[in-house]
Amino acid sequence: MNKNFDSAIRLAAFDWLKEQTNIHGDVLPRNILAQDFYYNNQRVTLVGPQGIWKPKVIELPISITTIINGPYNDSDEDNGIFIYRYRGNDPNHYANVGLRKLMVRKIPLIYFHQIETNRYLVTWPVYLVGENKNNLSFIVVADNIVQTADIDVNTISEKQVEYRRSYSTILAKQRIHQNSFRERVLTAYDEQCTFCKLKHRELLDAAHIISDKEKEGQPIVANGLSLCKIHHAAFDTNILGVSPNYDIKVRNDILEEVDGPMLKYGLQSLNEKKIILPRNKTDWPDQDRLSTRYNKFLKL
Incomplete structure (x- = not known):
C-alpha cells in the first residue's frame, strides 16, 4: 500500500466532512454522504451497504458505521471507549482483517453513528486501539490529532495520548447523545x-x-x-x-x-x-x- 496516497485520501475525506458539517451541521443526511467526493479525479466513497466500508481506491477501510437496531451490538462504555463488533463471527473475515491492519498500523478512520433514519453524526479521526477476539470486537477511541504516515507524533508520550483520546472520546459520546436527543425532539x-x-x-x-x-x-x-x-x-x-x-x-x-x-x-x-x-x-x-x-x- 502507498502510505502517502492512503494518508492523502484520508486527509481529503476529513476535509470534505469538515466542509459538509460546516454547511449542514453535525448530523449529516445519508444522501449527502452518498454523494462521495473526488481526489485527483478518483471517486472516493465514504459509506456503503456494509458497516465496515472500504472504497476501491485504497486498500483498507475508511469508515465504520453503527446503525439503530442493527444486527451488531456496538456500544459505548463508561471508560472512554467505543466497542465495535466484528462483521460476522469470523476474525479472519476480510473486513475484520482490514480493521486489524488499521489498528496495527495506527491509521485513522471515520465513525458514522446513525442518530435517526438516514441521519448520521460523524466522528473523525477515530483509531482502533485494541481487539477482543473472545467478544468479537475492536476498541475504538476518538482523537483530535490525525496521525498519518507523514506526521510524527512520537514526541508525545503514550500516557498523554491515552488521556487525550479518552477525553476526545468522552466529548464524542456527548455529541452523539446530544444530537440524538435533538433529532428525536x-x-x-x-x-x-x-x-x-x-x-x-x-x-x-x-x-x-x-x-x-x-x-x-x-x-x-x-x-x-x-x-x-x-x-x-x-x-x-x-x-x-x-x-x-x-x-x-x-x-x-x-x-x-x-x-x-x-x-x-x-x-x-x-x-x-x-x-x-x-x-x-x-x-x-x-x-x-x-x-x-x-x-x-x-x-x-
Whole structure:
C-alpha cells in the first residue's frame, strides 16, 4: 500500500466532512454522504451497504458505521471507549482483517453513528486501539490529532495520548447523545419551533424542560421542546415559561417593557398562547416536568 496516497485520501475525506458539517451541521443526511467526493479525479466513497466500508481506491477501510437496531451490538462504555463488533463471527473475515491492519498500523478512520433514519453524526479521526477476539470486537477511541504516515507524533508520550483520546472520546459520546436527543425532539415537532412555528432546522434546538444535570432531566422527547434559538434562550433564562396546560407565559417585567418589534412580536405577543404539540401524544411534554419547571418560573 502507498502510505502517502492512503494518508492523502484520508486527509481529503476529513476535509470534505469538515466542509459538509460546516454547511449542514453535525448530523449529516445519508444522501449527502452518498454523494462521495473526488481526489485527483478518483471517486472516493465514504459509506456503503456494509458497516465496515472500504472504497476501491485504497486498500483498507475508511469508515465504520453503527446503525439503530442493527444486527451488531456496538456500544459505548463508561471508560472512554467505543466497542465495535466484528462483521460476522469470523476474525479472519476480510473486513475484520482490514480493521486489524488499521489498528496495527495506527491509521485513522471515520465513525458514522446513525442518530435517526438516514441521519448520521460523524466522528473523525477515530483509531482502533485494541481487539477482543473472545467478544468479537475492536476498541475504538476518538482523537483530535490525525496521525498519518507523514506526521510524527512520537514526541508525545503514550500516557498523554491515552488521556487525550479518552477525553476526545468522552466529548464524542456527548455529541452523539446530544444530537440524538435533538433529532428525536425536532422530528416529534415536525421540525418547527413549538412557540412560533419557525421551520428552519439550522435555527432550531432541542430544549430540556428539566435540565440534564437534574435527576428528572433524561434525554427523552417528553422532556424536550423544539425551540428556535431566541426562544430557547428566552426559555432557559425564564423570560418565557410553559404551564402544565401548555400555555406560554411571558415574565411580567418583560410584558411591561416598551421596545422594538422583536420584543413586541417575538416575545410579548406569545403570552397566553398554546404551544404547538407533537402529532403523537406520547411525545407531548410531560406535564409533571412542566409543572416543576413552571413553578420555578413563577418564583422569579
